[in-house]
Amino acid sequence: MQSGVIEGSKSPPLRIEADYLVETIGDPRSAVETMAGEQSSGTFVPVPGETPELKARSAARVERLEVFDERVATASLPTTAKASGEIHRALATLSWPIENFGPSLPNLLATIAGNLFELRAFTGLRLLDIRLPQAFADAYPGPRFGIEGTRRLAGVKDRPVIGTIIKPSVGFGPEETAALVERLCAGGIDFIKDDELQADGPHCPFDARVKAVMAVINAHADRTGRKVMYAFNLTGDLDQMRRRHDLLLAEGATCLMASLNSVGPVGMIELGRFSTLPIHAHRNGWGALTRHPLLGWSYVAWQKIWRLAGADHMHVNGLSNKFFEDDDSVIASARACLTPMFPDKPCLAMPVFSSGQGVKQAPGTYAALGSTDLIVTAGGGIVAHPGGPGAGVLALRQAWDAAVAGIPLDQHARDHQELAQALGAAA
């Protein structure tokens, strides 16, 4: 990744830096200075003890303010502020001394993404990116497996890891799941994951599912020498996640899955410290934090928290997905995961493309990303292939072969029946 090499070669900043897109009624500088005060040593009235020396030591600084020329007609978010005047948008960069709270991801969140979203001075506030001092790289593990570790365990070189999601998402028991896994293994799949809705209900208990599925996967590996990677959703309370991790290890599994917003920062950090398996990080719930373009987080900022905590695989949605997100945003997210965070600790995570993915997205994804360091999971695209799951897997591999070789899909489909069938089904 060109962009990665460029950003990664820079020295980490000495202060914590965060970039925001802001919208204000009236003067943006005043609003941004309010935010800097609120998020460091200030409060809404002068208080004794806030001396110049204390401010010099602890105050956040406005490092940059770039007001857009264009004015906005209607405020994006409600406010009770009585301000009147033109509505401005601006890019602002704030910085904080790391001494305010130390190299702590949870406390970082309270500073860069805490009360500020509620400040009435803003009718829009979105965290676009963050840059962290080296102390964060020293304090957190980052991905233990990342791209190379995942490729080694999955036995996949020089092409995307081709995967699928067990569907129906919920409702199958362990044996039905294992039977589908057997067909997928026979079809040449690299990777399978639980749906994020599948956890540990009485119809499909985690332990029974793991044992049934791993019996199939281990037997397949004994025959073929290649072990299919299955990301078991161990999302749960901490003691449950620890116990499930140990069961996965005992049964020979090579991946686990956790829902980032269900587990949260402290749980993911702890999982990152104790897990001996790659962590497949699911982002469900993310929409609430990002869907409004003037509120919340950009994925470019957000994914850095989880990579530092230890996520090996990060969901990034997919091109022409069934969700609200446009393709440019998807590609920006995937590129972010492949961009080094620190010169000596890149923390690269494998982007996971999903949501309505099939053969048709392969050329566009490859063209935009310029890399095959990714996992692509097709749910219906594989299990609903007219020729069955095995044909679905083949079709997806054929599509990626064509994309990497620069051959148009319809041309490649002339002598690749499964791809032809998939294109027919997708048309």
Add this chain to the structure above:
Amino acid sequence: MQSGVIEGSKSPPLRIEADYLVETIGDPRSAVETMAGEQSSGTFVPVPGETPELKARSAARVERLEVFDERVATASLPTTAKASGEIHRALATLSWPIENFGPSLPNLLATIAGNLFELRAFTGLRLLDIRLPQAFADAYPGPRFGIEGTRRLAGVKDRPVIGTIIKPSVGFGPEETAALVERLCAGGIDFIKDDELQADGPHCPFDARVKAVMAVINAHADRTGRKVMYAFNLTGDLDQMRRRHDLLLAEGATCLMASLNSVGPVGMIELGRFSTLPIHAHRNGWGALTRHPLLGWSYVAWQKIWRLAGADHMHVNGLSNKFFEDDDSVIASARACLTPMFPDKPCLAMPVFSSGQGVKQAPGTYAALGSTDLIVTAGGGIVAHPGGPGAGVLALRQAWDAAVAGIPLDQHARDHQELAQALGAAA
């Protein structure tokens, strides 16, 4: 609380229920049925195995759909959907069998608040409320201290717990913090909290702060028989939170504070299980989840997750606050915290009023809430009182005495100098 008694006397539902405010271009029923499918056994194409029996067992149901008569002129959130037609808003209630994933708070989140926010069928989607089967009450501890435990430890009966926040938020060292605490104790304060920005930086290490502050608080308790409750912000990685909790216990502290969004669900559940002190839950970051009225979560739904996990005190903002939120929303949040969750396990949490709070809000808060089961924290309102922090505490107590007695503040101020000064300062 009338409303509490009424809701709490109902039997818990047998299925998980969630109420949403939705906005769609075109038919709302079709969009809501898509959501029900996506969040249970369905996917965007029919797949083998999704049998009628499986659907009957696992599918989410649309229990209610109430379409508003009024049409919306402009879609609230961006979508890539090509739909055209009128824009509708509706209230929808979905239900799920608990067997889909078991009584697990983290997995509940993935089901009721997961991918659905990203569905392009919606141009607005907000989770308004949830109702949980009894199994959740059996699986989670709920608040260990709640209202009674907090009143007992703080030594406060029949009136609000009057508190303040250490200001400046960051920048003070342990000795400066302890010196301020000493003045606050002398002034008769009930409760003090760290700012959420204050954690464990080198200028004010957690351990040194705790030891310096508790020396003051313990000495004050030895003299007066009443121990001021100090909520120390122990937000951090799990091992840090465990160690800090144990230090608090050893030093005789009676409260800890954690930032909900910094710690996250699994961390808060774990803290709820191991903490032997009341948990003061700070909601910073909440704005990103709630500020747009057609996206994310209502506090009424959100606070239930944390109370079940064990939060004893829940931040609810305050009347005439410095943030964007209107007073009706603040009062609805506070009433929610005081409304029982289950008939045999009410899980009541003490609402914490903060953000620009002072004497002026006392009458309105009491009139709207009809209860004194709350903590009110005034930052600048106490430490910036013209007569000093002690006078600030007295003024706030006088204001609440007046509110509860139904005496107008200006009348009560005639023979209460500190209140008069505070009213003068606030004018």
